[in-house]
Amino acid sequence: MSDTGGGHRAAGRAIEAALQIRYPDQFETHYVDVFREYTPAPMKYAPEIYPKWVKHSIKTYGWYFQFFDQLMQLPLTRSTLPMLIAEDAVKKLLADYDPDILIVLHGAFSRFVVGARNRLRFNIPIMTVITDLARPHVAWYHPGVDRCLVPCQAAFRRGVKLGVAPGKMRVVGHPAHPKFTLYKATKQEARRTLNWAPDRPTVMLLGGGEGMGDMEEIADAINRRALDAQMAIVCGRNEALRTALQAMAWNMQTYIYGFVDNIEVMMRAADVLVTKAGPGTIAEAAISGLPMILSDAIPYQESPNIGFVVDNQAGVFEPSPEGIAALLAQWFTPGDTTLQMLAKNTRRIAYPNATFDIADEIATMCAQPRVSVPLEKPKVADKLFSLIDRL
Helix, strand or coil: CCCCCCCCHHHHHHHHHHHHHHHHCCCCCCCCCHHHHHCCCCCHHCCCCHHHHHHHCCCHHHHHHHHHHCCCCCCCHHHHHHHHHHHHHHHHHHHHCCCCCEEEECCHHHHHHHHHHHCCCCCCCCEEECCCCCCCCCHCCCCCCCCCECCCCHHHHHHHHHHCCHHHHHEEECCCCHHHCCCCHHHHHHHHHCCCCCCCEEEEEEECCCCCCCCCHHHHHHHHHHHEEEEEEEECCCCHHHHHHHCCCCCCCEEEEEEEECCCHHHHCCCCEEEEEEEEHHHHHHHCCCCCCEECCCCCCCCCHHHHHHCCCEEEECCCCCHHHHHHHHHCCCCCHHHHHHHHHHHHHCCCCHHHHHHHHHHHHHHHCCCCCCCCCCHHHHHHHHHHHHC
């Protein structure tokens, strides 16, 4: 994986937790940031570049994402891009960790590890767990992986179109942490745990671990409506946002948090979530039965998730802070049943057992005898880049 955004490591933590629940003390897990640990500059700085790029020029990042999605579908690109990580780096990775299985949690690396296996002739099984949602980047898919676990039917169909055998894929859902499934409190019990008013309509604002998006503007627009409701705002690691919100004069009961580790309790306690269209957040909200107002998305990478949520009538898309406040005012009106309808539909897109299914797939693959893996015939590009590595 790589820490280009928090979702890849979060998916790993979710799978690790499910493994520990399902198979206590049987697995040892290591997280390998391939960019940072095994690639040269400038790729090794990708974890530092990504958040700044998305924050300051989200459109150009979206164009970059789309460009490579198209580029990597070309036959020549498919054969050469896997060679960008040198053989010596892959050998070092295998020597450092001696893995029984390689789990790919970042779209950049499926091609790399399959290409390395073909060139180095090692027989460690490779599983890809896709952590995008509605339309995963083409880089996630490689016909040479042994197993590809996908988040939804649309992602499955895309894999078939891109040449992955249907028998290698399985729809399991996005790997949300098992605590979202295991938490069984009622809405009122969750609110009492958080010291929120138990019977007041509740909106939750969330911008991911980094507190991204127009959260301050959205909170201000809701506040000016002076709704007979309460609002919880999770700023994540965005301390500037938290400081700005704490300085505001509030017309409604408002709870402001930094980075928290009990999102499952907050989602159970809320009536509606305002957030960007991140795949992990959508999966967690769905398991929690929490309707969504999607306010923003990273172009091309997250924007297909908007259609996924809206088409399934599990939420709406509203980029305007004033529009969000108006929707909440309408939905919190006594007698309005929109939130009940959305909540019902939200549960229909949930995969509450996703991480347990992934854990079972890992255990099954690890239990199988290690056999020689069918290898692709070496291509001209393989020989060329092997020569470059030696030079």
